[in-house]
Amino acid sequence: MVKKILILSVLGFSSVMAADGAKLYGAKCAECHGTDGKEASIAGKAIAGGSGALAKLIGYKNGTFGGDQKALMQGNVATISDSDLQSIASYVDTLK
Numbered sequence: 837m838v839k840k841i842l843i844l845s846v847l848g849f850s851s852v853m854a855a856d857g858a859k860l861y862g863a864k865c866a867e868c869h870g871t872d873g874k875e876a877s878i879a880g881k882a883i884a885g886g887s888g889a890l891a892k893l894i895g896y897k898n899g900t901f902g903g904d905q906k907a908l909m910q911g912n913v914a915t916i917s918d919s920d921l922q923s924i925a926s927y928v929d930t931l932k
């Protein structure tokens with residue numbers, strides 16, 4: 837019984853996270869990456885179909901990841917909290 841409640845609350849929690857991630861993505865990322873993550877004209881490549889978005893986003897934030905245009909991404913993620921980045925990254929990893 838306890839186990840069942842635990843599983844349900846974990847599932848409930850992750851779907852809330854996913855909804856938040858989608859909303860945040862739409863507000864903060866879609867402009868450059870497209871609503872489906874497939875826009876490549878600005879970033880040089882699509883982010884849809886990738887994996888490990890969180891590591892990349894944290895890397896942009898702390899300066900350990902990025903290419904020629906990383907300054908653009910650093911500006912984007914600088915003001916986003918780590919927990920919001922986590923929600924966004926979970927959403928980005930679902931884009932195929």
Ligand code: HEC
Pocket residue numbers: 861864865866867868869878879880883886889892893901902903904905906907908909912913916924925928
């Ligand atoms: C102003 C335009 C712009 C916005 C807004 C933006 N990005 Fe980017 N993004 C870029 C550019 C340009 C790059 C390539 C940067 C580089 O050279 O490392 C990039 C790279 C990335 C990468 C790495 C791709 C890879 O595998 O190398 C990820 C993941 C990413 N963006 C996710 C996001 C997310 C999530 C958001 C919203 C929080 C976001 N971006 C907002 C322009 C943008």
